[in-house]
Amino acid sequence: MSDKYQPSQFEKKWIKKWEKDKTYHTYDIKGKEKMYVLDMFPYPSGAGLHVGHPRGYTATDILSRYYRMNNYSVLHPMGWDAFGLPAENAAVKAKKNPIDIVPLNIANFKRQMQMLGFSYDWSREFSTTDPAYYKWTQWLFIQFFKMGLLYKKNTPINYCPKCKTGLAEEEVLANGTHERCGNVIEKKDLSQWLFRITAYADRLLKDLDGLQWPKGILEMQRNWIGRKEGININYRVLSQDDSLKILSRLNSSRLARLKQKVVQNFSSSSYQTIDKITCFTTRPDTNFGATFIVIAPEHGFVEKILNPKSQILNKFEISKSKREEIKKYVDQAKSKSQIERETEGRKKTGVFTGFYAINNLNGRLLPIWISDFVLMGFGTGAVVGVPGHDRRDFEFAKEYKIPVIRVVVGADKDNSEITKKEQVQEDEGIMINSQFLDGMDIHKATIKIMDYLEEKGWGKRKVTYHLRNWIFSRQRYWGEPIPMVYCQNCAINKRNYWNVKTGKEIKKNIEYGILNLESIPNSKFQILNSDLYGWFPLSEDKLPLELPYVKSYEPGESGESPLANIDSFVKTTCPNCGGPAKRETDTMPNWAGSCWYFIRFAQNQKSKIKDQSKESTSIENWKLEIENSAKNWLPVDWYFGGAEHAVLHLLYSRFWVKALQDLKLLDFSEPFLRLRNVGMVLAEDNHKMSKSLGNVINPDEVVKEYGADTMRMYEMFMAPFSQEIAWSTKTLQGVHRFLIRVWNIFQEFRIQNLEFRINKNTEDKKLINKLNQTITKVSQDITAVKYNTAIAMMMEFLNEWEKTCNMKHETCNIKNKNMSLRGSDPAKRGSDEAIPLTTDNAKKFLKILAPFAPFITEEIWRDVFNEKQSIHLSTWPKVEEIEMGDVEITIPVQVNGKLRGTVKIQNSEFRIQNLVVEKALKDENITKYLEGKKYRVIYVSGKILNIVLTGNI
């Protein structure tokens, strides 16, 4: 064995040995505590791992190794998220079928992960693209369908013209582009499968409270779900006659207008109502200040007034020119993309419909406007305008000269007229001009007015969400085929899954308890949705529905998936009537596979299910898997990955788990207990790494030059774990030097005589104390995911070890590898004084280093210490109380809080305050500040002495 640290000489050897010995195999729990440590599995791109990947993977590897050494049963698996747009787009570019490319990429990823020494149990590896896996994904889809959680709807959806597929709301960025390709999203009408994730909005929100996740991610999920409590208020749209009547009365009373008073003697029955507009508001307390109503261009009322045949126009004449004006505005607004609306700024535009509604509270006439600042997708698509207390409403009112009324006075007591945007009062305050609300604070008033409106039947409390139902169809080839069949004959006869009484299926549903939809909060599943006529799930024994291997799989222009062109795939028979039928040709989004892979890892026991492709998808088999294994491991204890999944994968998989819990297919409600985000690794030039900038660092090259341990330790040492950080080859070299020094100092144990190695009497007490501190610190830091400081502490220890070594034995200049002990005098070399640490204690240091640097520690463990079993299966060292003896400790001394000196005192005496003070007063540098002054003394035992001057004597 060479003197020098040359990782390339032994790293490959240990990779093979660990694999052969199944060192990292997951064993049954057997009375131990379990620990499920998981990485967000990657999609295996053709480029291989970039240096960002190992940052997260090393962190989970350290945790896994730490828990193993602390006698936990650890599940630490890895797999491949290989379906979906990224893989498919890459394959399209390479002009190869993804089915052929993906396995090559996987092999490369796996090689690199093994190269880095990650302790995954590879026996549990799978890819989401394995039919043996996705048949279960399809099976789950069917269960969700049966419980009424999926529906089909022809709806305008976000469509990426470049990727030629529909997308979920979550996949569209704020600027209206596709999160994967950056292309601008269009709206397109497509018939889509949708998940009723909104039925779970409240639970998805509430359960966030119990999770140990980064605050930011929790907030992002809360915002995305966007729960708002408010009230839907119904406004009566008045007939033309009544509108004019009130208007003229108002005009005749200048005083009334000026004082913002309203018509008297109105009553709910005295006017003719021709329609109703419902507005959602979270601030009903301000409703006495409402002066207009705005509806979205897509609102149903717009349709009514533009249609010449509409009944409503019998009671309200609207001129042709007015109608054209309205139509022009609406058409313009609808054609504007999100980006266009953005770039135009927030300038308010709109058009008056000519219609008025009445505010039941005070009889005020509210002109009804149309504006694109009101979104059809939120609330009711209609807003009641309170310009005094909402900035957007104010901007709109200013633009169209609509009156502004103040109904809240803020803390500044300012009750002046609101004429500028800065005066708009959105904060806390006291009600005025609001009749029976006057004098209340806004919160009290909100409750009071809601009660009142409900009592009168004018409104109803309502909770709305930002969260939309999840569009689950993709018009692409590379995804799980959706296991649904459409039968036109059955559709014509209005047959669907639920109203066909085949007995057998219904019985199963009862068994699941899933037809009892009342048990699911907020669910208003419309199972008999007419869009579902003719749709039937595949019989479970027909799974997997395999993705056919085809030559041409490029997405088409038709808005259909390439599968639609394959007759042999499309044509099938109806599971209900047996007649000719068509398969669904859309596929699932790439999120489908990652929604439940962590469950599969926990189920996946190849010893029990020898040939997984033969395992049939049935509820019995699912439950067997859960009982046999998965329930012991789940949920995931530690989950590591990038923050970019905050509202995508992390929300979707939480949703699936809750649905599975309702199906009684799982018995927990949250998949990931602890979540940690890994910070991005930037290039050395502080830019994102990219091929075009030529600044990409390749892990293969780093490992080749410095070894895997250096790479691992550097990535943990570079910065706090969740922080974004630029690559630094210099810092990497610093870490490499540390490992060289570790190597060198342990070489000494190779040549010492055994008797010296175990001679406790020669040990250095201070060094042992430092070792104990290091063990404690490293143990704490690992579970706190503070690897940078854990490594710093180990470096500190090594520094002290070397120093002690050199002090004890002048010829033993251990840091200097060119001057190794081998060259020094053999007689001195073996002397007691040269050994500040026994073998046992040296091994402790090696053990705490092992999770960080598995190769070098294994090599030393086996080769220097001749151990027969892997260091990674050894036991984590315990801190042993040592007799320190009466050593000297140092106590800092402050005068008036400023450090002026220190006193040294024996360990046995530091508790005696008088003694410490006495010693301090012998220091001239301290007493010179005290001369002629009165003072008092604050002594924190063993920590600090502060002498506080209180005045002159």
Next chain:
RNA sequence: GUCGGGGUGGCGAAAUGGCAGACGCACUAGCUUGAGGGGCUAGUUCUCGCAAGAGAGUGCAGGUUCGACUCCUGUCCCCGACACCA
């Protein structure tokens, strides 16, 4: 605009009420080496000083405390997410 994270040497950073700058990088000087590289020793927050030492110092302004990077109030700036959400 809202929410979240952050602001400490030349750089990455430590320290969560008790000696600010651990650890690493970079830098300086000396030693070692045929050279390059590497290694070793010492130093390295800033200002003044040969030094001993003194003063200042954790974005800014206040406050609490014997003592504040740490807690409180206000304010500025940077990063990230969301954003015409009624």
